Amino acid sequence: MWKERRTDLSEGREPGPINLQRYKGGFYPSGIPTFYRSPVALVPEDLKAGKVDVAIVGAYTDNTIAMRGAAYGPNMLRAMSEIYGAWGIFEQAHVHTMITLGKDLNIVDYGDAPTEPFNVERSIHEIRKFIAEIAGVKHENGKHVIPIIMGGDHSLAYPDLAALADVYGKGNVGMIHFDAHYDGSYAYGVTGHNGSFTKRLIQEGHVKGENYIQIGLRGWYPDEVTWKWMREVGIKYHTMGQIEKHGWEAVLEEVMKEIDDGPDYWFISFDMDSMDPTYAPAVGSPEPNGLTTPVVFRMVRRLCAEKNVVGMEMVEYNPLRDSNWMTGQLANRIVKEAMVGIALRKKGITEADYESDLTKTHGQNKLTEIQYLTIIEQSEKR
Amino acid sequence: MKTTGCIILLAVVAMAFAFPAAVLSAEKSTLKAGIPDEWAPWKDPNNPNVIILQDDKDKFFERRERPGIQSERRAS
Amino acid sequence: MNPQRYKFGELLAGFPTFLGAPMAFTTEDLKAGKVDVALVGISIGDQPVPGGNFGANKMRALTDWLAFPAGGTNNMIGVDYGKLTIADYGNVGWNFFAQNQRNVEEVHRVVAEILAADTIPIGVGGTHVQTYGFQTALAQKYGPGTFVTLHIDAHYDTYMYGFGRFVHNGSFLKVAIEKGLINGSDLIQVGLRGEYPDNASLQWMREQKIKSHYMAAIEKKGWNAVLKEILKELKGRKVHISWDMDGMDPAAAPAVGTQDPDGLSAAQGLQLLRAVGIQNEIIAAEFNEYNPLLDDAHTTTGILMDRLIRSLLAGVQARKEGITDPLYYDPERLDHVQ
Numbered sequence: 001m002w003k004e005r006r007t008d009l010s011e012g013r014e015p016g017p018i019n020l021q022r023y024k025g026g027f028y029p030s031g032i033p034t035f036y037r038s039p040v041a042l043v044p045e046d047l048k049a050g051k052v053d054v055a056i057v058g059a060y061t062d063n064t065i066a067m068r069g070a071a072y073g074p075n076m077l078r079a080m081s082e083i084y085g086a087w088g089i090f091e092q093a094h095v096h097t098m099i100t101l102g103k104d105l106n107i108v109d110y111g112d113a114p115t116e117p118f119n120v121e122r123s124i125h126e127i128r129k130f131i132a133e134i135a136g137v138k139h140e141n142g143k144h145v146i147p148i149i150m151g152g153d154h155s156l157a158y159p160d161l162a163a164l165a166d167v168y169g170k171g172n173v174g175m176i177h178f179d180a181h182y183d184g185s186y187a188y189g190v191t192g193h194n195g196s197f198t199k200r201l202i203q204e205g206h207v208k209g210e211n212y213i214q215i216g217l218r219g220w221y222p223d224e225v226t227w228k229w230m231r232e233v234g235i236k237y238h239t240m241g242q243i244e245k246h247g248w249e250a251v252l253e254e255v256m257k258e259i260d261d262g263p264d265y266w267f268i269s270f271d272m273d274s275m276d277p278t279y280a281p282a283v284g285s286p287e288p289n290g291l292t293t294p295v296v297f298r299m300v301r302r303l304c305a306e307k308n309v310v311g312m313e314m315v316e317y318n319p320l321r322d323s324n325w326m327t328g329q330l331a332n333r334i335v336k337e338a339m340v341g342i343a344l345r346k347k348g349i350t351e352a353d354y355e356s357d358l359t360k361t362h363g364q365n366k367l368t369e370i371q372y373l374t375i376i377e378q379s380e381k382r
Numbered sequence: 383m384k385t386t387g388c389i390i391l392l393a394v395v396a397m398a399f400a401f402p403a404a405v406l407s408a409e410k411s412t413l414k415a416g417i418p419d420e421w422a423p424w425k426d427p428n429n430p431n432v433i434i435l436q437d438d439k440d441k442f443f444e445r446r447e448r449p450g451i452q453s454e455r456r457a458s
Numbered sequence: 459m460n461p462q463r464y465k466f467g468e469l470l471a472g473f474p475t476f477l478g479a480p481m482a483f484t485t486e487d488l489k490a491g492k493v494d495v496a497l498v499g500i501s502i503g504d505q506p507v508p509g510g511n512f513g514a515n516k517m518r519a520l521t522d523w524l525a526f527p528a529g530g531t532n533n534m535i536g537v538d539y540g541k542l543t544i545a546d547y548g549n550v551g552w553n554f555f556a557q558n559q560r561n562v563e564e565v566h567r568v569v570a571e572i573l574a575a576d577t578i579p580i581g582v583g584g585t586h587v588q589t590y591g592f593q594t595a596l597a598q599k600y601g602p603g604t605f606v607t608l609h610i611d612a613h614y615d616t617y618m619y620g621f622g623r624f625v626h627n628g629s630f631l632k633v634a635i636e637k638g639l640i641n642g643s644d645l646i647q648v649g650l651r652g653e654y655p656d657n658a659s660l661q662w663m664r665e666q667k668i669k670s671h672y673m674a675a676i677e678k679k680g681w682n683a684v685l686k687e688i689l690k691e692l693k694g695r696k697v698h699i700s701w702d703m704d705g706m707d708p709a710a711a712p713a714v715g716t717q718d719p720d721g722l723s724a725a726q727g728l729q730l731l732r733a734v735g736i737q738n739e740i741i742a743a744e745f746n747e748y749n750p751l752l753d754d755a756h757t758t759t760g761i762l763m764d765r766l767i768r769s770l771l772a773g774v775q776a777r778k779e780g781i782t783d784p785l786y787y788d789p790e791r792l793d794h795v796q
Contacts (some may be wrong), residue, residue, distance in 0.1 A: 020461065022483060022548045029511035030501045030552050032481070034516055035472045039475070040461050073523050075474045079519030080512065080750070111463045112472055319756065320521065353526055416563030417594045421637045423624040424559045432558050439622030 003114035003126050009042045013111070015049040017041045017108045025088025031373065033079035034109035035150065036101070036336075037087035041108040047145050053105050053346060055134045055145050058112040059127055059152040063120035064194040066285035069320035070153040073331075074112060076319035077150050081328030094340045098356040099302075101336065104343040110134060113149070115161060121192040124159040131163035137312060144310060146342060147188050148335060151315030153284065154183060154194035157269045158201060160313050164267055165206040168310065173265040174211035176303060178274040180287035182237070184226065194284070194316070196199060202233055209233030211262045213255055215299075216240060216274035219287045235291070240289055248295045250304070257308050267302060268312040268338065272331055280330055282322030288323045297337045298353075304341025306350050312338050351353070459483070474518035474581060475546035477528035478767070482545040488575035494542040495771060496572045499549035500565060500584030500746070504627040507715030511686035513583030514549055520764055521757040532772030534732060536788030537779060539771035547572060547579070550588075553708045558587055565591030569742070573599045578774070580767060583745030586615065590630040591698045592742050596698055605696040605741055606644045607631075608688075608734065609714040610705035610727070612718040614647065614655045614670065616663060616743050635666055642666025646691055648684075648730070649673060649705035653720040673720055681726055685733065689784050692738050699734065699743035699770070703763060711762050714754035724762055728769040733784035735773015742772060782786035 017039035020032040035056040041047055047055055058074025086092065087220045091102045101107065114126040134147040144167065149160050157177075164173045177183070177198070184198035191200050198214075214234075218240040222230075227381045230237060236258050243251050259266060275284040276290035303309060317331045344354060357363075419427050426432045460480035475481060478495035482488050488496060499514030523529070528539015534775060550568045552561055565581075565588045572579040573595055589607075597604055608668040609615070609631065616635070625633050635642045643666075651673040651722035655663065663670065669691055676684050704714040707721035724728075734740070745763050753759050776786070 002464065006460070009463065018459065018461070019479060020459075020483075020548070022553045026551065027554055029500075029515065030549050031515075032546075033515045042461070042463055072519075075519035079474050079515040109473075111461065114464065215757055322756075324751075334463075417566045417591070418598070421594050421597070422559070423633070423637075424557075433559060435622040436622045436624050438617045441530070441621055454751065 002116045015045040017050040025090040028082035028085050037141045037347045038107045038109045043108050044137050052108050052145050054107045055110040057146045058150050059156050060115050060154045061120050061152045063155050064153045064284040069318040072319045073317045074150045081325050081332045095359050096355050099340045099343045101339055120155050128159035128163045132166045135167045147311050149313040154315045156315055157197040161267050164311050166266045171208050171261050173267055174208050174262045175267055177214045177269045178216050180273045182222050201331040209235055216291050265310045270314050272316045280327045282318050282327035283316050284318050301337045301341040305344040306336045479528040479544040482541040482547050485571045485574045487579045493577045494543045494544045495578045496547040497580045498547040498581055500588050501552045501582050502561045502584045504585040504587040505715040509749040510585045512750050513748040518583050520760050535776050537772050539775045542775050562591040564726045569595040579742050584746050586702050586746050587627045587630055590625045593634050593639045602638045603641045605698050607640050607698045609647045609700045610649050612651050612704045641735045642668050649722050677783035696741045697738040702744045703747045711757035711759040713749050714747050715749050730768040732773040735770050736776045737784040
């Protein structure tokens with residue numbers, strides 16, 4: 001029953017995204033709660049007709065070993081996690097890139113993936129089909145629709161990446177995995193929970209070990225045997241220790257190189273617990289000393305703009321622990337940064353670390369610039 | 383000096399309230415009629431962009447006469 | 459327009475609409491769908507403690523386990539309100555920089571749209587000042603003084619005009635009576651308590667023949683006696699319900715900006731709405747003053763408000779099915795007879 005679709009989804013209407021809003025624009029407390037107040041699409045034909053770039057999907061698996069509640073994530077992200085900010089005609093540009101998402105990108109809310117509340121193992125195959133249905137929509141320019149999955153817990157990574165592998169070919173999609181945890185354990189003999197997918201995806205061959213990049217690992221696990229296994233299969237892990245020692249910029253450059261050496265398509269799996277709990281306390285399994293917002297915003301934006309990211313997931317946000325909707329806001333903003341990157345790439349801007357000239361500097365220091373040039377000139381004469 | 387500053391501030395506040403009007407969107411006139419005028423005491427039928435303020439508008443800015451000294455006891 | 463992809467699911471699944479109901483956008487939609495009840499979100503905030511603007515959308519994305527589509531059998535009277543056609547009519551626009559008297563006008567317009575389809579509008583969220591927009595729209599449709607406003611609140615809300623505003627969160631009922639939208643004797647208040655009204659206001663309320671049921675009466679005479687009095691006063695009238703969540707006891711509904719201890723219990727609230735729904739023709743209802751930013755576990759008050767709405771809908775459906783006793787109980791559920 002949980003996966004039974006209505007038969008009249010396309011009846012009596014032209015294919016294309018449906019705008020549910022009564023007003024042309026507004027502030028976030030108002031409006032019908034869809035992701036970013038985007039129009040709704042129900043069937044793949046809608047995505048095709050609307051030339052949709054990004055389809056955002058809710059999925060509410062909740063099979064974590066730690067505190068549950070992530071199932072409430074998608075609808076809370078739709079309804080409650082923008083305290084301020086405007087949508088529709090009032091939407092404003094992103095400061096660093098001058099991208100206005102509503103204008104520069106065709107975004108839709110594709111509803112929720114079929115999820116069964118009791119057995120995650122039954123849900124994930126349906127979710128995999130569902131995501132493949134979205135990513136399988138190919139536009140005339142050869143580009144596919146990019147699915148962004150709002151979780152839900154991290155058991156989603158398995159169906160999400162496997163779905164993309166179904167579309168782009170087994171082993172052709174690489175994984176960029178932001179997380180405090182390595183997520184490669186069959187704990188208690190279960191292969192479908194929020195910490196098992198790394199092992200399962202690699203063992204089943206959906207992604208090659210050498211195309212698997214992890215960022216932000218820390219804490220107390222796994223054991224030595226597992227670290228050795230990770231070495232063996234070729235996982236490229238970047239621990240917090242590495243980031244602390246070499247600086248995140250150096251690590252990002254390394255990641256960029258690893259991506260260039262890898263396959264053509266990449267998927268970002270963003271676990272909110274990769275963030276420091278100061279920034280994102282409302283996750284199922286918080287782990288201190290994590291990533292910070294300036295780092296993550298730029299990393300995610302740059303990855304999406306400069307590399308061929310064909311899908312993303314935002315998982316492990318647990319609204320039941322979110323006492324002031326702070327973590328929800330951050331989760332929404334991280335996805336926004338990713339979409340800014342996707343919009344830049346759509347515009348053909350893929351240069352390294354692009355920023356708008358308008359906001360990079362205030363540009364009032366011309367005198368200093370001239371002075372600087374004169375100094376260089378003089379030194380050359382000498 | 384402090385007193386002068388206060389007076390100037392008060393004058394600005396008073397000026398803002400001297401015009402019993404809050405200028406809002408000029409689109410108003412083209413919208414569907416809302417609440418009929420006789421039930422909407424805040425509306426000026428001749429000037430759709432004006433909201434009439436009720437007489438107590440400055441009550442929040444009323445000051446006690448001798449702050450700190452004046453008795454807090456109310457007249458019964 | 460039903461944005462849900464699946465036929466059935468938990469409320470945490472699918473698009474967040476009120477009770478998981480399909481959406482309607484215009485009077486024509488409501489007419490074409492023969493909609494009985496349209497739930498409309500309101501995001502005006504007029505409270506001293508801000509946050510009421512988030513009430514409407516929080517009610518859509520309630521942290522709740524119940525299932526959609528909008529329906530379910532009320533366990534007191536054994537009636538499935540899913541037989542009603544229920545729609546989510548979206549939100550009323552809100553100009554956050556404007557004076558709220560201006561926003562009340564948009565409430566009036568949207569409520570009037572719903573009334574034009576002979577559908578019952580039920581406002582969800584927002585602040586109490588919106589009641590004025592409901593009353594003007596109802597007076598326009600049914601005529602001034604033709605309906606009763608059943609007002610559940612800790613506060614009497616017929617305070618003087620003031621601070622520059624005619625209609626504000628504490629004065630809207632005074633304006634409504636003075637402008638003749640309702641007769642003073644057609645205002646029935648339940649749950650009044652706290653430190654007001656003062657003697658002057660009380661005098662004015664007496665002159666207007668307002669029927670106030672204070673918590674004092676409920677304490678002294680007992681809830682059942684007061685409920686019977688209220689039902690007797692309402693008998694045969696068209697009823698507009700204006701439900702302030704602070705009328706409930708803060709133990710049941712902590713997420714209001716103007717708490718006052720010792721209010722109605724959840725059971726009393728649910729029973730009152732069910733009984734009025736059975737006995738009277740409901741022409742409009744609104745449930746306001748819910749401030750999700752103050753809610754326990756993000757959900758306690760929201761779930762109560764959700765169940766209050768469902769209880770009212772069950773009453774409305776029971777009336778349709780021919781149940782006439784407002785204090786009716788399903789015999790099946792009174793005794794297991796084993």
